[in-house]
Amino acid sequence: MSTEKQTHGFQAEVSRLLNLMIHSLYSNREIFLRELVSNASDACDKLRFKALDDASLAESAGEPAITLSVDKDAGTLSVSDNGIGMDEAEVIENLGTIARSGTEKFLASLSGDQKKDSQLIGQFGVGFYSAFIVADRVTVESRKAGEGVDTGVRWESDGQGEFTVERIERTEPGTSVILHLRDDAKAFLDPFKLRQVVNQYSDHVAFPIRLVTPANGDEEASEETLNSATALWQRPKGEISDDEYQSFYKHISHDFQDAQTWSHNKVEGKLEYTSLLYIPARAPFDLYHRDASRGLKLYVQRVFIMDDAEQFMPQYLRFIKGVVDAPNLPLNVSRELLQDYGPVRKIRAALTKRVLQMLKKLGNDEEQYPAFWAQFGQVLKEGIGEDPDNRDAIAALLRFASSSQEEGLTSLDTYLERKPPEQDKIYYLLADTASAARQSPHLEVFRKKGIEVLLLSDPVDEWMISYLDSYKDVKLVNAARGELDLDEQNDVDQDNPLVARLKASLAEDVETVRATQRLVDSPSCLVLAEDQLGPQMRRMLEAAGQSVPENKPVLEVNLDHDLLRALDSVEEGDKFNDLAALLLDQAMLAEGQLPKNPAATARRMHQMLVTAVNS
């Protein structure tokens, strides 16, 4: 380890973030205090956890506390804690880089529009670096708990691309962040302002936050505690205001925006635990990153045990933030132990049900639920495949576009309420986009008969729906698969010689050709057999590198259509074959697929057009 002062460069992402943050968060700048107090509180949590193994650590640190101190003459505000502290290597690593995966991609998504960017940056979580919104120089002094007095370290930076690190002596373990306030941020030297900001953002912090003001002229030195310093989730629900719940949410999630809703419960009896679960208003940028943080904060008897305890929430509810305090778990519980621990499985099952109930309630809110669905609906759909025990409850939360309404989404329950009693199926159609679904020839007969069809166009829909055979005992049926058993379907003339001629002409490309009642305005459409993979699944599997067997579709033709009538009088030969091929190609196009040989399709159309223009 070095004793000389050393200069290091920030990781490129840090420099970019600092630059953006200082400008886009200017109007929201008091959040720096929330972030620093939050880090200090985490550091106290971590020390308490470490002290479970080594009691001497806690003894030498004393009662955990966070101290704000103001030096008006120097123009500095310090945020200090007697928590876990950092050694030199940790200071360089933690305060010089951003370890989160996807950071680069995130930064690339910023638009340069201040308003939009400040929301996005809030979503990213700026943490320690927010100090530079109010300070033109930041000094951090730290000593790791359990290490010697001479292992202290001082980190300093003006946020312009570099920082220095040097060894110092530090009598107390823990960390002090000293902010040399910018001229326009001197308001944060005022105790009144600090009291107000702590009250607003950090009242819930479980350790005392003290404000120390030294004697200054006529003013005497003073010390006061600014917060109530009890773990919020342990307080009775009735005593906690919405604002307190929201600021606690921001503390644990690092989101800038309020949570959409929450549920706070204490369960007593054999399996005792307290949970406070939040549904965010907006999806985090890393919702689909494999290694993004997810899960709950775990406490045992109010002692923080770990962040991101994934075992308490299923994967498809990974957007839920919150705390679970399970007093009967062993204090030395590890991630490995959590994995396969009976009581944890039970708590997880109960919390999953709790979240699904919260969502059910939210589902009745016509204003809020669409916003939730737009953010998290796709993730929730994963639950249909992943969680058979709760499949019905999850299915009730799904929302779909529908052929019966131009706008908005519908639920399976609304579908069941709307359908006539004699209809014994729920029909759906898969397509690449909602508008492709709306235009699909498959809908024609349903429209004619006034039967509602759900329109599914998310990439996960085909996978999801394969797990959803029925809902409330009503079967779900793909409107574009197999033979439709709508009445009168059997009346069509399958023995018509034109059908046999088309079958012969297209033998290489289709499984078979059938006459259909499915169509009203279109001449033909493609139909998949019940057991065939649809195009969405096929693409998903191919993208995952799996080889997918070729399957030929069934071509269904509308014998009442003018084109088919005309075709009937064309004799076998090149012209007939070209027209038959076009019949197949345009059915593929209507599905949003490319014909097998687009150049040949273009050539045939070209010929047809020339003939049409000349006739």
Ligand SMILES: Nc1ncnc2c1ncn2[C@@H]1O[C@H](COP(=O)(O)OP(=O)(O)OP(=O)(O)O)[C@@H](O)[C@H]1O
């Ligand atoms: N007061 C502190 N005591 C000990 N370690 C700290 C302190 N402040 C920051 N750190 C360390 O620096 C790291 C980076 O802090 P920063 O606030 O930037 O991000 P974070 O808290 O990990 O993430 P986020 O704020 O997005 O949740 C922390 O994870 C922690 O390890």
